[in-house]
Amino acid sequence: MTMEERRRAAVKEMMKIAGEIYDDLDNSRIPELEIPSRTKSNIAFDERHRVWKYGRNKSTRSAVSLPGAYMLLRTVYTIDFIKKMIEQHKSSTLREMYYISEGWSEGKFSSQGDSDRLAEDLEILTKKLREDMGLRPEEDGARVMGDLSVEEITRKGEKRRIHCQDDVGDSGYSIPYNVEREKLKIRDTNAKLVIAIETGGMFDRLVENGFDEEKNAILVHLKGQPARSTRRFIKRINEEKNLPVIVFTDGDPWSYRIFASVAYGAIKTAHISEYLATPSAEFLGITPSDILNYELPTDDLTNEDISALKSELSDPRFHDEFWESEIKLQLKMKKKSEQQALAKYGLDYVTDTYLPEKLAEKGYET
């Protein structure tokens, strides 16, 4: 399918929703839409894709109430906007869509949170991706450095082949917001694994130390909680090139959630976990055990950190021996640490000692 075909297919599915609302009204039925409950308690493991997805709990948006009726009105306006935008070969940021609703009188969104949620609801209802609807986030592309060739179809429709070491500056290749096959093809690689890295400082350290070349690794900067395009990009390399994925983050509960969103699927995007999550991705560190074993500099856990760790103990995605023992250890230690704390032992310690030791533990030759 070309990008245009994907977009037309998304419009077709959206028009079905509009059609159902029309038919309901035409037959004097009160229109309503059913959406899965989007909460931590309503995610379940999907055996087929090995990722976490929404379970069976549903919530209904019905025109029987005024807020429900407004929500349906906004849905129809949004479908109309997306349809026209796609006809004009355009795309829009989520923030632009929010401002465009200024012209929808009673259908105007009250906040961008509302319009973002509606975009996700439309994905759930149509089983199409937001990217196919021409909607994109504000997020900047994360960066990639490693022996990997990609082929982008540029805004002018030209094919452009880029090698993520030889054709880029030291800042690496920036992942575009749409990384579906129609936009981006994963071409040749001789790399042996992918290392996804939370912070820019650590990404730059591994680049400066030449870890991508020395260990034949594709380095991907996660930039904190990773954008959808970053997660999709990682998953595609994993599947299409059969490369293992290692996640290297700070040692705190927020970083474990970053790992969870890469490996298991995020709660907000559980309806498309099979597109975004890489079930075989492994967490390398910084683990609470690393903090002890490597005697890393630490900060005290804040009350928010402690609540987040406790919440992870009741999160089904973290129900395994490794996470339970590590999280309990951290709650006992009351300490957290950061990737860059490894600099305590010098700038090369992470590439000469820590990463080789940890990768060997996981069975990777280094």
Next chain:
Amino acid sequence: MTMEERRRAAVKEMMKIAGEIYDDLDNSRIPELEIPSRTKSNIAFDERHRVWKYGRNKSTRSAVSLPGAYMLLRTVYTIDFIKKMIEQHKSSTLREMYYISEGWSEGKFSSQGDSDRLAEDLEILTKKLREDMGLRPEEDGARVMGDLSVEEITRKGEKRRIHCQDDVGDSGYSIPYNVEREKLKIRDTNAKLVIAIETGGMFDRLVENGFDEEKNAILVHLKGQPARSTRRFIKRINEEKNLPVIVFTDGDPWSYRIFASVAYGAIKTAHISEYLATPSAEFLGITPSDILNYELPTDDLTNEDISALKSELSDPRFHDEFWESEIKLQLKMKKKSEQQALAKYGLDYVTDTYLPEKLAEKGYET
């Protein structure tokens, strides 16, 4: 000068500081260092460079007090660290330097704020750039799209020529953290102006709409408060290619500070304003007048916004007719707006109407 020569020159200047401290101790004098006061009240207009720099107020760090003595100890440790790092052809993030101080016993920094400030103090004392000392921030490179060729010296010492339209994906070229001549050369361009843009969403809008090609403009994403490398990059294009610079931001006091840091110099980096600021840069909008003239969607000013606007009225950099009348207008309206609010009139309004009108007002052919 090559990068190595610049770095050795920086070390030489730093060794002079260490030498002075040694001589003081050797001659039974109490060692001290004098640094300009780094406050809004101590910046003054430098007629020669047409930028704002530190004035004559000084503060003294003297070993006569315990905090002053610790500060001098940390200074000497830091100089030693930088010297060794440069001998090994390495660089370090500011965060890594903070963690490395873990090994300095009594010389350990108490927070990263302390170590960042010391790096700036060393710039002031040595009249060299932090980049020459191999110190870099965490910030990601901002993105560039336009008819401009740059030549980077990569980490392996190879020359790499990159055209910021033809050799990059739709995310553009990422500016590296060091953009000094030894690392990056500004080569050919046929562009007529540079447009520096605050938000990623608006940068992507101008890219999608082909504004760089249609108007022959180099688009630079400021990413909020711009990194030093982004400001330096803009200044170098302005000077070396003699291109005008237009700044396009949201319409709130924080955005005016972004413009000030591009055009006048930032308070934190006033000691190197002549490297970073582009005095001829012009502010395009969103102005408070635009909010009225274009009837843009608005949000109410918060108390923090109001304080920031009032603080700008007493900031010498904003002492001119334009800023005073616009800031007073905004305080009267009590409203602010965003670049992307222009989407109220459709996705093309900014490139078809707003930018051409505003550029024509400023005397640019469009």
